[in-house]
Each structure stands twice: as C-alpha cells, then as structure tokens.
Amino acid sequence: MRRLGSGELRLLRRLAIDPSLRQASLAKDLEVSRSAVNQIWQNLESENGLRIRGNIDFGKTGLQMIFGWAYSKEGSDVLMKFSRWLSSSRLVTRSINSLISSTFDTRVYFEAMLPDDDQASWFNNQIERFRKKPYSLNIYTNKCSKISNHMNLGIFDGAFWNFPENFRLEASFGAARGYVDILPVVGTVNQSPLVRLNLDELIVASAIEKDYFTTASKLSEYYKKIGVQPDSPRTLRRKLARVRSQLASPYVDIDSVGLDQTLLVTIYDKAPEESPFSRVLHAQASTFPKARVTSGLHLTMLELDIPESVEWLTVSQVMSGLAGTSSETCTFIANRNEKRNRLESVVSYLASRTPSG
Structure with missing residues (x-):
C-alpha cells in the first residue's frame, strides 16, 4: 500500500467525523481551495476506492434483512451444500465462509433481503429444510434490528495503524458497559417495521x-x-x-489502507431482549480501525478489518471475555473473496x- 499524504489524511479524518460533507464544505472546514479538495478526493477515489456509502433502513423500502450463520465440523458436505445454496440465491447479499475459527469448526455467515411475500416464505422454508434431518445443520438466524458502520482514522498515520488488540481495547469496552443506556449511537440505523x-x-x-x-x-x-x-x-x-x-x-468506505485481514465475531445471547453488549458494540466499535455491527434480538455480528500484523486469536480472546460466559462467541478469519453484493x-x-x- 502507498503512504497517504497529510492532506489526504486531513480530508479523510474530517469525512469520518461527518460523511455528509460535500466538497465545498470540506474546503471551507479545511481552509483550502475547492480545487485542492477535488484533486485529493479524485486521487483517493482512484487509488483507494474512496466512497461515501449509505447505511439504509431497509424496512422502509419493504425489505426485511435477515442475518445469521451456520456451522459444522470441518469438511462438512452439508455446510458446503448450504453455502452453495446461499451463493446461488438472488436474495442473499452476503455469504462469507470461514478460513479458520476460534471454535475449531467451519462457519458461513450470511445476510438476505426478503420482501413480505411468498419469496420470504420459500427462503425461510429452505433454512428450515437444512436444519432438519437428514441435514441437521446448526443454523442461527435473526431479523436485523440495527446496523452501524465505523472507521477510526485517528489511529492511522497514513502508513501504520496504532491498534490496541489487548489491554486498551478491553479497558475501553469495559468502561463503556456502565454507560450503555446513555452512550451515543452515531452512525447506527435502526431497522423500521x-x-x-x-x-x-x-x-x-x-x-x-x-x-x-x-x-x-x-x-x-x-x-x-x-x-x-x-x-x-x-x-x-x-x-x-x-x-x-x-x-x-x-x-x-475506503480500501488499500493496510487493513488486509477481515475477522467476523459472531455472538449468540439467549437473553429475552437485546443484550447490553450488543448496544456497547454499536457505540464503541469506533475503537477499531474499520468495523460493521449488525444485531437482532439474540444475534450480533461484528465485522472487523484490521492489519495482518494483529493476532486474531488475541482479539478473539478479548471479545469472548467482554461478551461474557452467558454468550456463545466465535471469531473467525473471513474468506475475503466470498459473495458480498450490495x-x-x-x-x-x-x-x-x-x-x-
């Protein structure tokens, strides 16, 4: 990856704080010319894939987002068949297989967009078919209630990420637990009925x-x-x-900035309502370099893009400890070449x- 210049970093950090800013407003805030901002922006677009994306309330469009994961022992033909079915479905927007997991099994994470008609019934029936004999696949699914996207460019100097994967990370999340009901939820979109x-x-x-x-x-x-x-x-x-x-x-959203490893942390909590830790994740995921949090009633998924130098097992141990013993937590390295449609x-x-x- 190339080192980002100081002007590029200033622009990106300002955008990360307020992604709604147009180039004219950025130029005013940064006290530079509009042409300078335009030149930097175009360079970041071409070299680093800079995009301002939209986090959508899918319920208001008539789609229900379903997310979840399936798991089985390594080399399972049933899981492979399920994964192939997910990849072939036009309603599935993401299907991501594990390369290695903290629970020593094989996993596939998925998201689907379902209209309120017979297509949703058919999709859910297929999920049930894989749950039952002869397949007997372990599958967790939930309706999505919240989605948040985060990027912390304050810990990036243009070439290296100062990311604390152990004590400071644990301390940050631990301190936030006591304020879960009043923590700001910037960037979180609640999914409407x-x-x-x-x-x-x-x-x-x-x-x-x-x-x-x-x-x-x-x-x-x-x-x-x-x-x-x-x-x-x-x-x-x-x-x-x-x-x-x-x-x-x-x-x-930006690429080619040294975040070459993707981890997925899946959390299942049997509590009758949304877990406090899920709310902490939505509020505190900005601690990570780049993160996305998806949550429902019992399930939470944390997707992390981090440097390859970071020990994924250390992150896994910290997240498992933070989630607590009442939750089923698994961290896995994701195959970055899997289906990720919008x-x-x-x-x-x-x-x-x-x-x-």
Whole structure:
C-alpha cells in the first residue's frame, strides 16, 4: 500500500467525523481551495476506492434483512451444500465462509433481503429444510434490528495503524458497559417495521447505498439498466433528497489502507431482549480501525478489518471475555473473496419479477 499524504489524511479524518460533507464544505472546514479538495478526493477515489456509502433502513423500502450463520465440523458436505445454496440465491447479499475459527469448526455467515411475500416464505422454508434431518445443520438466524458502520482514522498515520488488540481495547469496552443506556449511537440505523414493497423507493435506496452522493443522471441510468423507465431529472433529484433524509445515513468506505485481514465475531445471547453488549458494540466499535455491527434480538455480528500484523486469536480472546460466559462467541478469519453484493443485486431480481406498466 502507498503512504497517504497529510492532506489526504486531513480530508479523510474530517469525512469520518461527518460523511455528509460535500466538497465545498470540506474546503471551507479545511481552509483550502475547492480545487485542492477535488484533486485529493479524485486521487483517493482512484487509488483507494474512496466512497461515501449509505447505511439504509431497509424496512422502509419493504425489505426485511435477515442475518445469521451456520456451522459444522470441518469438511462438512452439508455446510458446503448450504453455502452453495446461499451463493446461488438472488436474495442473499452476503455469504462469507470461514478460513479458520476460534471454535475449531467451519462457519458461513450470511445476510438476505426478503420482501413480505411468498419469496420470504420459500427462503425461510429452505433454512428450515437444512436444519432438519437428514441435514441437521446448526443454523442461527435473526431479523436485523440495527446496523452501524465505523472507521477510526485517528489511529492511522497514513502508513501504520496504532491498534490496541489487548489491554486498551478491553479497558475501553469495559468502561463503556456502565454507560450503555446513555452512550451515543452515531452512525447506527435502526431497522423500521416492514412496509409494503415499493420498488421505486428501493431503486433509489440501492443507488444511495452504493454512492450516497449519486446524481440524478446516474440514477436515471440505473433505472434504465434494470429495465425501469426513469422519471424526469427534477423528480429524481427530489426522490434522492427524500430518501437520503428519511432512509439513509452516510459513512466512509475506503480500501488499500493496510487493513488486509477481515475477522467476523459472531455472538449468540439467549437473553429475552437485546443484550447490553450488543448496544456497547454499536457505540464503541469506533475503537477499531474499520468495523460493521449488525444485531437482532439474540444475534450480533461484528465485522472487523484490521492489519495482518494483529493476532486474531488475541482479539478473539478479548471479545469472548467482554461478551461474557452467558454468550456463545466465535471469531473467525473471513474468506475475503466470498459473495458480498450490495442491494443492487436484489433490486435487479425484484425488478425482473415486477410486471411493467
């Protein structure tokens, strides 16, 4: 990876604090010219894949996000069959297999977007089929209630990450436990109760998920790409503004900055309500270099992008200790080449099933 310059770091750190800032506002805050900001931004886009993404409230579009994981002994044919089924499903947006796990088994983590119709019933029936004999696969699933994305560029000097994988990490999370009910939840999007599927709103949300600042002209091309007639540019701009304000929260996404190892921490808690540790994770995941937290009633998933130099077993031991003995916790190194689609793949599929006109 290349070392980021001081100007690039200043811009990224300001964006991480407020990802909704446009280039003109960034230039004013950083006290530099608009052209300088534009040049740095374009360089970060081309060299590091800088994007401002949208964290979406899927319930308001008519989709219920389901997430979970399955596990079995290493080399299980049943788990491989389940993983292949996930990868083939148009409703599954993520399917990530483990390379090695702290529980010495093989795992696959998945997320799916389900409309409130017969497709959801069919999908859930398939999950049940794998749970029952002759497969008898261990599968945990939950409706997603919260999603948060985090990036901590304050511990990055442009080349190296000052990431504490042991004591300081444990102390930070431990101190936060006592304030779980008043901790700020910046960047967390609560998932609303499911409404009737609105394909038009879903198309706009999909475009914003991929690029929070997408334009009316790009949105128009997206409509055409999936075979839907777009509205006028003025109407599209109005739709973009409404969906940004009501359904989306922006966050920074960037690659090639030395975060070459992905860990997934899966936590199952039998408590009758959302666990306090889940709330702590949403509030404190900004301690990590780059993190995503997905949670439901009994399940929580923490996805971490960290330097390869960090001992993953140390992180695993710390997270297991923090989660407590009442929780089932597993940390695994993720295969980074697995299926990780955005909402766009689901939208394309649903659009193909919707009668035109």
